Amino acid sequence: MLWLLLCLLPPVSYGRIVAQNNAHTERHNHEATGGTTTRPHIYFCRSPNMEDFTCWWHPLSNLTDGEEVTHILTYSKEKEAKLECPDYVTGGPNSCHFDSSHTSIWMVYCLTVTAITTHRNYTSKQHCLDVAEIVQTETPVNLTYNLTDVGGDEMGHNALISWTYPVPAHVQYGWITLVYELQYRRITEPNNWKVKYPLREPQVELLGLPVDDYVVRVRCRAQHSKLWSDWSATLVMSIPPRQSAGKLLVLILVTGVGVVALLVITFSIVLQSKRIKEYFLPPIPKPRIIGIDPLLLKKGNLDEINRHFSNFHSYRPPSYSEEVWDHVSTDDIYLTTPKHSSDAHNPSESERDTLIVPCNPAPLEVSTRHQLTALNPNSYMQNVPPYCSLPNEAFTPPLSIPSPWPMPEIVSLPRTDYSMMEHPSLSNTIPTPDLTFSTSPSPQDFYTCVQLLNESGEVHLVPCLPPPYCREFPPLPRANLDTAEKEEKKKTTNHQTRKNDGGNSEKSEAAVPLLPVAVDNSG
Amino acid sequence: MHILLQLEKPIIQRGVWGLLLWPYILTVSMPLDCKEEPGSLTRCPSISQEKLLDRVIHHAELIYRVSEESCSLFVSNSKINLCSFTFLIISVLQDKWLLHSVLMLVQSWIEPLVYLQTTLDHYDHAPEMLVNKTKWVSEKLVSLEQGVVALIKKMLDEGTFTTTYNEQGLFQYDTLPDMLESVMRDYTLLSCFKKDAHKMETFLKLLKCRQADKYNCA
Numbered sequence: 001m002l003w004l005l006l007c008l009l010p011p012v013s014y015g016r017i018v019a020q021n022n023a024h025t026e027r028h029n030h031e032a033t034g035g036t037t038t039r040p041h042i043y044f045c046r047s048p049n050m051e052d053f054t055c056w057w058h059p060l061s062n063l064t065d066g067e068e069v070t071h072i073l074t075y076s077k078e079k080e081a082k083l084e085c086p087d088y089v090t091g092g093p094n095s096c097h098f099d100s101s102h103t104s105i106w107m108v109y110c111l112t113v114t115a116i117t118t119h120r121n122y123t124s125k126q127h128c129l130d131v132a133e134i135v136q137t138e139t140p141v142n143l144t145y146n147l148t149d150v151g152g153d154e155m156g157h158n159a160l161i162s163w164t165y166p167v168p169a170h171v172q173y174g175w176i177t178l179v180y181e182l183q184y185r186r187i188t189e190p191n192n193w194k195v196k197y198p199l200r201e202p203q204v205e206l207l208g209l210p211v212d213d214y215v216v217r218v219r220c221r222a223q224h225s226k227l228w229s230d231w232s233a234t235l236v237m238s239i240p241p242r243q244s245a246g247k248l249l250v251l252i253l254v255t256g257v258g259v260v261a262l263l264v265i266t267f268s269i270v271l272q273s274k275r276i277k278e279y280f281l282p283p284i285p286k287p288r289i290i291g292i293d294p295l296l297l298k299k300g301n302l303d304e305i306n307r308h309f310s311n312f313h314s315y316r317p318p319s320y321s322e323e324v325w326d327h328v329s330t331d332d333i334y335l336t337t338p339k340h341s342s343d344a345h346n347p348s349e350s351e352r353d354t355l356i357v358p359c360n361p362a363p364l365e366v367s368t369r370h371q372l373t374a375l376n377p378n379s380y381m382q383n384v385p386p387y388c389s390l391p392n393e394a395f396t397p398p399l400s401i402p403s404p405w406p407m408p409e410i411v412s413l414p415r416t417d418y419s420m421m422e423h424p425s426l427s428n429t430i431p432t433p434d435l436t437f438s439t440s441p442s443p444q445d446f447y448t449c450v451q452l453l454n455e456s457g458e459v460h461l462v463p464c465l466p467p468p469y470c471r472e473f474p475p476l477p478r479a480n481l482d483t484a485e486k487e488e489k490k491k492t493t494n495h496q497t498r499k500n501d502g503g504n505s506e507k508s509e510a511a512v513p514l515l516p517v518a519v520d521n522s523g
Numbered sequence: 524m525h526i527l528l529q530l531e532k533p534i535i536q537r538g539v540w541g542l543l544l545w546p547y548i549l550t551v552s553m554p555l556d557c558k559e560e561p562g563s564l565t566r567c568p569s570i571s572q573e574k575l576l577d578r579v580i581h582h583a584e585l586i587y588r589v590s591e592e593s594c595s596l597f598v599s600n601s602k603i604n605l606c607s608f609t610f611l612i613i614s615v616l617q618d619k620w621l622l623h624s625v626l627m628l629v630q631s632w633i634e635p636l637v638y639l640q641t642t643l644d645h646y647d648h649a650p651e652m653l654v655n656k657t658k659w660v661s662e663k664l665v666s667l668e669q670g671v672v673a674l675i676k677k678m679l680d681e682g683t684f685t686t687t688y689n690e691q692g693l694f695q696y697d698t699l700p701d702m703l704e705s706v707m708r709d710y711t712l713l714s715c716f717k718k719d720a721h722k723m724e725t726f727l728k729l730l731k732c733r734q735a736d737k738y739n740c741a
Contacts (some may be wrong), residue, residue, distance in 0.1 A: 078569045105578060105666070106673040108569050130570055132578065173589050173659060 032237050038062055039122040040071060040113040045129050046227070049170040051100045053131055054091040060115040060122050069117045077107040131447045136227040137178060138166045140202065148205065156210040157239045162203035163218050163232065177223040184216040187236070210239040297473040320477040555586045576734065580727045582667040583625075587720035589660050596653045597710040618733060621726045622675050628723050629668045632716055636661040639712055642705060647729050657713075667723075 010181035040057050047053035060069055073085040074097040085096035096111070110128040114121050140163040148158040161182065170176050180199040184206065185192050196204055216235040221228045269276065310313045640657050643649045675681055731741035 104669060105668045106570065106575060130574075132574075174585055175655075205617075 040115045040124040042073075042111055042113055042124060044113075045127070045134050047103070047134050047174060048129050048136065048137050048138055048167070050105060051133055051175075052098055052103050053134060054097045054131075055111055055127070056091065056093055056095045057113045057124065060073050060117070067117055067119075069115050071109055072114045072116065074114065075111040077104060078107055080107075086470040121214065123212070133225065133466065134227065135176070135222045135225040136222050137170070137225075137229045139230045140164065140180070140220055140232045141166050141300055143216065143218060145216065145235060145237045147239070156208050157204055158207050159237060159239070160205045160337055161204060161207055161216055161218075161235075161237075165200060176218045179410065180218055180220045181228070182218045184214050184237070187213040187215055209239050211239050211277050213238045216286050338476075475518050569673075569677070572677050573734075574675060575670065576727070576731050578666065579670040579674055580724070580731060582663055582670060583724040583727050584722065585716065586663050586667065587724045589656050589663075590713065590717040590720050592714050593653055593656045593660065594710070596650060596656075596712065597706070618730055619679055621730050622671065622678065624727045625723050626668070626671045626675065628719050629664060629671060632719060633661075633664055633668065635712055636716065637662060639709055641705070642709055646702075646706075646726055660716075 038060075040060050042055055044055040045053055045055035055073070057071065057073070057287075059071055066330045073088075073092065074082045075085065085098075086102050087097040087099065088095065097110075108128050108130055112126050113124040115124075136299065143161065143163045146160045146162075147159050160185075163180075165171060165178060171178055178200075180197075182196040182199060183193040184196075185194060196206075202405050214237040216237055217234045219229045326339055450460070451462045452458075454460075490499035607724050636657065641660050642656075643657055729740055
């Protein structure tokens with residue numbers, strides 16, 4: 001039973017509160033219904049600005065014909081004396097208006113209306129009020145709307161709705177602070193009101209309204225009061241359906257960019273069609289033998305060449321030292337004839353001794369000593385067992401042997417280390433190489449030839465091949481010395497490649513230096 | 524659990540009834556319209572103290588703000604701080620003194636403001652905004668006085684002593700002094716009034732704070 005009461009009481013009390021709140025709204029509509037007629041009844045009082053107020057009452061309606069009735073409103077402020085209404089006119093019929101001098105917000109007013117007829121007086125119920133509590137502000141006016149974004153988007157348009165309060169004096173200086181409420185709905189949905197509350201400013205922006213027609217209304221109230229003003233005149237707002245220019249622009253831009261890109265790609269494909277074809281369908285390469293690229297030789301890439309040739313048997317990359325080449329002229333060259341061996345023994349000679357390299361098959365003794373070391377006694381010779389150079393002792397035997405042809409002489413320049421081997425000018429006919437030399441038996445048919453002569457006096461000697469090769473030494477007549485020298489000069493001044501060529505060709509012939517070429521190589 | 528419930532049943536019952544009846548209590552204690560019982564003022568007493576105090580503070584705030592704006596409308600050439608006719612309150616310890624000092628301040632300023640209003644009307648080129656504001660402040664000051672009186676009556680249960688609106692006034696309006704001098708005097712008056720209005724507002728807010736929490740107000 002307890003729980004039953006518990007459930008029942010709150011709704012009942014709530015209902016009572018609601019009834020009280022609705023009483024005010026009922027009062028305003030009471031005029032039409034008529035209400036109680038036995039005695040007058042004050043049904044509605046309001047103050048628009050808390051500085052004055054007006055009260056309305058229902059007059060006595062239970063009248064017999066011809067009866068006159070007057071109504072008198074009396075009021076008292078709390079415990080003061082009763083006073084009569086100061087103004088019956090301003091508020092209309094059956095009203096009493098209290099102006100600012102008669103209005104006080106500090107006291108409760110209690111009003112009574114008395115209907116005086118000839119027979120009797122009818123007194124209404126006392127109506128007490130607090131002026132601040134009956135403040136009902138004026139209705140907002142001038143409700144307008146502006147569509148803010150012209151372009152619009154998928155969501156719709158934005159609308160800025162604004163209105164004004166009709167009497168600004170009420171709200172000046174902050175005497176009354178207003179709170180607004182806005183409601184809007186689609187025309188097609190009569191009861192689906194959307195509410196915007198609370199609003200402090202007399203304007204609001206509605207975002208993302210879909211295309212349609214809307215009905216908008218607004219009302220306000222004083223912040224401290226519970227009474228709302230009447231609804232404003234409704235505003236019909238239509239959101240226009242419009243092709244958004246922004247969308248069109250975007251579409252145009254995108255298509256334009258796409259077309260341009262397509263054109264560019266097409267042109268590039270057309271121009272580069274060959275390359276593309278090669279990329280996708282590479283051509284089959286022609287047959288080629290792997291070898292030295294002639295371009296390498298042209299460019300003089302010695303390392304590459306050395307690498308290539310190192311595959312060959314017994315290839316040693318030539319070592320090129322930096323030597324200073326002097327220009328050779330005929331005046332500078334001294335041709336010395338082979339001296340006596342005794343002379344050759346003397347290392348104190350300033351001049352370099354010459355070496356005679358006979359190319360006869362007679363075996364020669366191998367000796368480590370050679371006169372070329374006169375300048376630099378410390379220099380030595382590499383381990384080349386056979387020589388073309390001849391020691392002192394060995395000098396004599398060759399001298400004893402008649403050389404079939406003029407012996408090659410080493411021409412040395414006095415001031416430099418340059419020396420060359422050459423045959424003396426042959427006024428006589430050059431005896432043909434006699435193969436008979438080769439017939440004499442010699443177990444060691446080795447001759448050494450000077451390959452390289454360093455500044456330090458170091459001599460690089462290489463073994464000579466048998467006479468057939470020595471015979472191939474081109475005899476250089478003395479008269480041809482200049483030309484030979486010039487040739488050599490030319491050759492030295494030529495590109496390195498030619499030297500390399502000569503070197504290579506020489507090397508390929510089992511390292512037998514041709515005399516002129518050997519000189520070349522010494523550079 | 525059930526045993527406990529049995530033992531404390533009376534207390535629980537009362538509590539439950541109290542809970543159930545709270546809406547009734549609210550509706551009864553808050554006279555919404557003061558119209559239930561005809562001819563009986565006990566049912567519809569005067570405005571509550573809290574409401575009165577709120578309204579009085581609201582008045583004081585607005586008066587101070589508007590007087591401040593009025594002061595700014597004057598072209599302040601001189602900063603005269605002589606507020607000779609302001610009321611200096613020494614003791615503000617008690618609510619009674621707060622209220623009385625506020626009342627005295629208000630009452631002391633009613634006449635000077637009326638005078639200010641008339642002088643401004645006499646000017647040829649006084650800004651309209653200033654005239655309107657001064658008028659408004661003067662009116663509200665009278666209203667404030669009534670409010671403070673009502674509050675004193677309610678809080679301190681003392682008798683009423685409203686000022687009699689003296690038509691003649693202490694100031695003589697016959698002689699019109701020099702324009703500049705008059706303007707300066709007006710400005711001084713208004714600035715002094717602004718300071719006193721601020722004082723009033725502060726006192727009233729202090730009073731309100733004390734109503735809520737006696738020991739936590741600065």
